[in-house]
Amino acid sequence: MYTMMYLFDCTMDPGELTLPQAHQAMQIHKYCTVDNCLVRRRARQILVDTGQMILGERANP
Template sequence: MFVTSIISAIADCRTDPGNMTHEQAHRAMQIHLECSVDLCRVRRRARQILVEAKLMVLDQRAG
């Protein structure tokens, strides 16, 4: 049941999934690969989590 709730929490681009583990954030980035962080709340949150954990480094041109 826990896995199902995590998947449903990251499926909808319009819904902020809240806190995620690094693994969940990585998976969310894969699922929302084609999404823009400007439009997709899941990708935006996942990117924030990975950057704060220093597991992802943004290009200086990224906003």
């Protein structure tokens, strides 16, 4: 439940996310940037690590 509680707060790292939660977080935070939003940053990293997302050359590491 810890993860879902913080899934909507950009300032809180949600911790480990499942793949479905990472997809959901990306949708919830679609207008955020990884520079400002810890949830989007965590979700993106999970999607990249699992091969669900491939970052372009311009993407921040």
